[in-house]
């Protein structure tokens with residue numbers, strides 16, 4: 654049977670992707686950001702996940718005001734890096750896992766989560782920057798990737814509680830897939846940041862670290878944080894953190910932290926990263 658062996662969460666800041674692509678990771682400004690991912694890179698080389706269910710949000714690359722799916726699952730054979738204005742990132746094409754993706758779509762929909770099924774989609778920095786941070790710059794990504802796009806750009810995004818419950822449904826789906834696969838779930842986005850308005854540049858390190866604290870163990874209090882608290886405490890784009898709760902919900906009732914990293918600044922965003930394993 655397929656099983657979920659670990660969860661990874663990380664910010665997906667576009668400037669981090671640019672730093673990688675332009676060879677700037679050794680610069681003083683960027684060194685402490687990337688240092689926090691060295692442990693994870695080595696760990697992933699041992700873990701060798703077959704599939705990563707990568708929860709992210711699209712930033713008006715694949716979706717725009719014409720189509721705004723709340724939860725969309727990528728069921729295609731492959732997904733090309735999106736052109737976000739400077740040409741596509743020089744990273745490998747993302748290879749999907751259609752059989753597992755369709756199985757998750759079927760299982761979740763029959764489990765009363767109305768997923769949008771996507772068979773053609775380019776993937777932007779929300780998905781490719783986490784891959785670069787965790788897998789480096791390989792010729793080909795070492796795992797199959799199932800993109801799971803969440804609307805956190807246009808109001809209303811899903812609640813944290815709904816995201817957590819979707820994670821639980823994804824776990825049920827994976828565990829009912831009849832193939833021996835090592836599956837990880839990644840949650841991306843965040844941490845605190847606001848890109849516009851009078852509060853642009855807002856960083857709340859205390860709140861961010863409290864959020865990281867509460868991802869571990871058996872508490873599920875994070876699922877009940879209302880949108881207004883994310884907006885007030887972490888800025889308008891901090892709401893991306895609801896996507897981490899899909900990852901957390903997919904790990905089951907109890908987790909243990911394997912690695913954790915927090916750094917400010919990177920661009921105008923706080924960088925947060927955590928690796929969790931489920932505790933049976």
Ligand SMILES: [Fe+2]
Pocket residue numbers: 665710712779842843893
């Ligand atoms: Fe984002």
